[in-house]
Amino acid sequence: MGRRIVVTGLGAVSPIGTGREAFWNALLAGTSGIGPVRSFDTSRYPVHLGAEIHDFRPGDHFVVLDPATVGRASQLAAAAARLALADAGLGADAVEPERAGVAMGTTSGEPREVEAFDDRCVAGELDRVGPEFMDLYPCHSIAAAVAAEVGFGGVNAMIPTACAAGNYAVAYAADALAAGRADWMLAGGADSFSRITFTGFARLGAIAPELCQPFDRDRKGMVPGEGAAVLVLEPLDRALARGATIYAEVAGYGLSCDAHHMTAAHPEGDGAARAMERALAAAGVGPDDVSWVSAHGTGTPTNDRLEAAAARRVFGERSRRVPMSSIKSMLGHTMGAASALESVACALAIATGRVPPTINYRERDPECDVDCVPNEAREMPVAVAMNNAYAFGGNNASVIFREHRP
Amino acid sequence: MNAFGNGAPPGPRRDVVVTGVGVLSPLSDAPAALHAALCRGESGLAPIEEIETGGVACPLAGQVRGFSPAAYLGEGNFRPLDRTGRLATAAAALALAASGHDPDDPREWGLVLGTMFGSVRTIAEFDRRALTAGPNYVKPFDFANSVINAAAGQVAIWHGLRGVNATVSGGAVAGLQALALAADLVAAGGAEVLLAGGADELSFESLVGFDRCGLLCGSNGHAGDPHPVPFDARRNGFAPAEGAALLVLETAEDAAARGVPVLGRVLGSGAAFDPSRGRDAASGAAAVARAVRGALAAAGLAPGAVDCLAAGGSGSRALDSREAAGVAEALGERAATLPVAAVKSMVGEALGASGAFQAATLLETFRTGELPGVAGLEELDPGCPLAAVRREATALEAGVGLATAVDRHGGAHALLLGAPTRSGIPQEGD
Numbered sequence: 001m002g003r004r005i006v007v008t009g010l011g012a013v014s015p016i017g018t019g020r021e022a023f024w025n026a027l028l029a030g031t032s033g034i035g036p037v038r039s040f041d042t043s044r045y046p047v048h049l050g051a052e053i054h055d056f057r058p059g060d061h062f063v064v065l066d067p068a069t070v071g072r073a074s075q076l077a078a079a080a081a082r083l084a085l086a087d088a089g090l091g092a093d094a095v096e097p098e099r100a101g102v103a104m105g106t107t108s109g110e111p112r113e114v115e116a117f118d119d120r121c122v123a124g125e126l127d128r129v130g131p132e133f134m135d136l137y138p139c140h141s142i143a144a145a146v147a148a149e150v151g152f153g154g155v156n157a158m159i160p161t162a163c164a165a166g167n168y169a170v171a172y173a174a175d176a177l178a179a180g181r182a183d184w185m186l187a188g189g190a191d192s193f194s195r196i197t198f199t200g201f202a203r204l205g206a207i208a209p210e211l212c213q214p215f216d217r218d219r220k221g222m223v224p225g226e227g228a229a230v231l232v233l234e235p236l237d238r239a240l241a242r243g244a245t246i247y248a249e250v251a252g253y254g255l256s257c258d259a260h261h262m263t264a265a266h267p268e269g270d271g272a273a274r275a276m277e278r279a280l281a282a283a284g285v286g287p288d289d290v291s292w293v294s295a296h297g298t299g300t301p302t303n304d305r306l307e308a309a310a311a312r313r314v315f316g317e318r319s320r321r322v323p324m325s326s327i328k329s330m331l332g333h334t335m336g337a338a339s340a341l342e343s344v345a346c347a348l349a350i351a352t353g354r355v356p357p358t359i360n361y362r363e364r365d366p367e368c369d370v371d372c373v374p375n376e377a378r379e380m381p382v383a384v385a386m387n388n389a390y391a392f393g394g395n396n397a398s399v400i401f402r403e404h405r406p
Numbered sequence: 407m408n409a410f411g412n413g414a415p416p417g418p419r420r421d422v423v424v425t426g427v428g429v430l431s432p433l434s435d436a437p438a439a440l441h442a443a444l445c446r447g448e449s450g451l452a453p454i455e456e457i458e459t460g461g462v463a464c465p466l467a468g469q470v471r472g473f474s475p476a477a478y479l480g481e482g483n484f485r486p487l488d489r490t491g492r493l494a495t496a497a498a499a500l501a502l503a504a505s506g507h508d509p510d511d512p513r514e515w516g517l518v519l520g521t522m523f524g525s526v527r528t529i530a531e532f533d534r535r536a537l538t539a540g541p542n543y544v545k546p547f548d549f550a551n552s553v554i555n556a557a558a559g560q561v562a563i564w565h566g567l568r569g570v571n572a573t574v575s576g577g578a579v580a581g582l583q584a585l586a587l588a589a590d591l592v593a594a595g596g597a598e599v600l601l602a603g604g605a606d607e608l609s610f611e612s613l614v615g616f617d618r619c620g621l622l623c624g625s626n627g628h629a630g631d632p633h634p635v636p637f638d639a640r641r642n643g644f645a646p647a648e649g650a651a652l653l654v655l656e657t658a659e660d661a662a663a664r665g666v667p668v669l670g671r672v673l674g675s676g677a678a679f680d681p682s683r684g685r686d687a688a689s690g691a692a693a694v695a696r697a698v699r700g701a702l703a704a705a706g707l708a709p710g711a712v713d714c715l716a717a718g719g720s721g722s723r724a725l726d727s728r729e730a731a732g733v734a735e736a737l738g739e740r741a742a743t744l745p746v747a748a749v750k751s752m753v754g755e756a757l758g759a760s761g762a763f764q765a766a767t768l769l770e771t772f773r774t775g776e777l778p779g780v781a782g783l784e785e786l787d788p789g790c791p792l793a794a795v796r797r798e799a800t801a802l803e804a805g806v807g808l809a810t811a812v813d814r815h816g817g818a819h820a821l822l823l824g825a826p827t828r829s830g831i832p833q834e835g836d
Contacts, residue, residue, distance in 0.1 A: 044540055044541055045541050097681065098678070098696060101677075101679070102679070106554075107553055107554075108529075108552075108553070108554070109554060109575075111529070114526060114529055114530050114533065114611070115533055117530065117611065117614075117615075118530055118533045118534045118537060119537070121530075121534060122534055122537045122538060126461070126614065129615075129618055130618055131618045131619045131620070133614070133615045133618060134612075134615030134616055134618060134619045134621075135619060137526075137615065138522055138523070138575070138577055138815065139554055139575050140522075140575045140576045140577050140580075140813070143576075144679070144815040144816050144817070147681055147816070148681050148682070148683045148816065151681045152679065152681065153678055153679050153680065153692075153693060154678060154679065155677040155678070155679070156576070156677065156678075156679035156816070156817055157574060157576070157583065157587075157677075158574065158575045158576060159572065159573065159574055159575070160524070160554035160555055160573050160574075160575050161555045161558075161571075161572060161573055162553040162554070162555050168572060172587070175590065175594070175596075179590065179594070181700075195533065195536070196529060196532065196533045196536075196552060199532070199533070199536045199541045199544055199549075200532070200544070200549030201549075202541060203541065203544050203546055203549060204546055204549065255516075255569075255570045255571070255572070255596075256569065256570070256571075257516065257517075257559075257562045257567060257568055257569065257570070257571035258562075258568075259562040259563050259565075259566050259568045259571075260563065261563065262486065262556065262559050262560065262563070263546070263549075263550045271568070391553075391555070392550060392553045392555065392556070393553060393555045393556060393559025393560075393562070393571065393573075394562060394563070394571065395555060395558075395559065395571050395572075
């Protein structure tokens with residue numbers, strides 16, 4: 001076997017709380033981070049809900065970089081990285097910087113920078129566009145900002161596979177460690193609240209007018225959000241040697257592509273099911289071993305129905321009983337951060353023996369015949385957690401986390 | 407060492423070979439013709455046509471002129487694909503055909519695409535339409551393409567690639583990064599056969615953005631004529647470009663079983679990051695050196711085994727110096743006599759596509775025994791420690807080629823490719 005990879009640090013910046021403890025307590029309490037959009041005027045839109053972070057101050061977290069030299073998603077990401085390293089108890093002197101790398105996912109990179117460019121264009125002020133546009137906009141500036149803030153000089157990957165990107169980043173990081181390309185990895189995802197993203201989902205009619213209620217019979221859509229999460233991943237032997245707190249082991253992952261439609265999932269959830277099956281095979285566990293599923297669970301009528309269908313294919317009759325929460329009911333859809341935040345939830349579910357609920361759940365949908373842990377967190381041992389994420393472009397990624405047994 | 411690998415059972419790393427190449431470049435859409443033009447020192451750079459330049463004075467750019475997707479993909483509905491998606495999908499068709507792809511191949515084919523922007527033009531036009539016409543008047547097609555992984559998704563839909571589908575974005579290193587990731591996945595058993603490379607289109611938005619940072623040859627702070635000549639003393643920025651290039655990577659065993667020719671082998675890759683984010687020259691060069699050393703270690707090769715370099719050199723004042731210094735640091739005395747190709751002197755900086763153009767150059771060098779030079783080179787920068795950089799092509803029997811790339815945000819990548827028949831490297835069946 002290759003090296004076993006474990007999660008030893010967790011950092012989250014989210015609409016419902018910043019830092020491992022605040023985030024987790026808010027999730028277990030069923031806190032909603034969704035409210036009227038404040039970062040731009042939505043009066044010309046038919047919908048108005050977003051999941052924004054209102055109290056974020058990058059200066060509270062940044063040590064090395066000037067936050068003004070990076071975009072908002074990078075600010076969220078670097079803050080999450082600082083939180084994760086602190087949570088892992090990894091000081092600067094404990095890491096060989098050249099053996100320490102970063103893998104980050106995103107949907108849109110730094111869309112606010114291109115929005116600022118567009119504002120100038122539309123106002124006829126192209127001459128006022130300065131170097132900040134190209135300095136801040138390219139999406140790989142996020143992974144660069146994280147690495148520069150924490151001083152990591154090893155592998156550095158930006159993986160913009162949209163709403164599955166956080167899982168891709170965890171998978172990439174686990175591979176980098178297992179193959180010996182790095183000894184410490186920060187893996188996660190980030191996106192900022194964006195006019196472009198909001199406009200697009202509004203145009204698709206995908207945004208919920210009042211509530212995000214995944215798996216509910218009356219669900220009407222998703223809610224765009226923002227956030228960042230970073231996990232510290234290390235080989236098990238190193239984590240044990242330094243006496244680190246081990247939240248969970250990364251047991252395996254599976255990737256697949258629908259090759260069907262850019263924005264609509266495969267009508268039978270085929271790609272989603274293949275990603276889950278591949279992840280189970282990678283982890284060496286069977287469907288019956290899965291204790292809890294962190295669903296993609298956007299709250300759109302189609303996604304949740306197809307996800308339930310894919311779960312039925314993978315779990316069989318047991319798909320009705322495997323607890324399957326959508327924390328997007330609380331966080332909204334934080335895009336490239338979503339599956340990274342959900343990875344944090346998986347690690348904490350395993351470590352604490354509690355799973356967060358799907359809130360706003362009222363009425364069962366026969367087409368979503370799953371146990372979505374309605375409205376109340378649940379105490380239960382979680383030996384194996386599966387994190388599912390699906391994206392535009394038909395990109396599917398499932399990651400399996402497992403309880404670490406000494 | 408076994409990687410973790412997307413459902414792969416544990417096992418030894420597998421040999422990864424290249425069995426097809428597809429290119430859409432400013433010079434040609436065929437690897438052999440592109441290579442011949444590069445070896446003749448032909449330039450694909452010319453004044454910008456067909457796109458708005460926003461007043462940017464950029465007299466040289468590398469465009470894929472007259473590109474028509476139907477010429478590569480047959481008749482079909484191209485409306486859902488933007489230019490980046492069309493370039494990538496067409497390059498994929500070329501690569502699939504070159505590798506003898508059989509639609510009944512039972513393996514799950516996949517794709518790892520490197521891109522800097524996806525399409526910043528699609529994203530920005532979508533946003534500007536919402537601003538001017540109102541949010542109800544944007545096109546859903548455009549939103550689908552506003553995600554950075556759109557081109558990879560479009561390629562998968564068009565060609566039915568149901569396996570791994572990943573997009574990596576490291577700016578100028580994205581193409582090499584994609585090739586390295588794909589090779590790792592195939593080596594570890596996480597994928598059987600992958601298209602890998604990159605694509606980016608030239609756009610108004612990227613032109614203006616690069617101009618404002620003073621990165622383009624002969625514009626915004628760079629005095630004199632445009633001189634996008636890598637490693638030249640008088641270089642003054644890069645020529646922006648577009649293109650797409652994809653390689654087919656599979657195991658040596660599968661290639662032998664299919665009976666298709668092997669164009670080259672992936673020997674190893676290395677990556678590093680400059681924590682100064684490109685602000686410190688020494689830190690940047692050190693990152694390049696670490697990437698090259700990593701690739702050598704992964705391949706189990708000494709610096710003396712490297713026969714030639716396909717450099718990422720673009721004409722950038724800062725990055726070319728950094729790349730040359732880093733390669734020289736890693737290769738030691740071998741650097742002084744190392745033949746160097748810098749294809750961006752002729753096709754420009756095509757961002758995500760660049761690394762795959764460099765890889766294609768190495769493969770063609772193995773086949774033809776000729777390595778391109780650096781077109782337009784007048785005087786080698788005295789600060790460039792790669793003393794064998796020259797204008798003309800070099801005749802050489804190369805067994806091992808190195809490709810390197812460095813990005814202004816701090817990324818550095820190195821990829822080592824081997825000739826299909828080099829002695830000392832196991833052949834299929836060994």
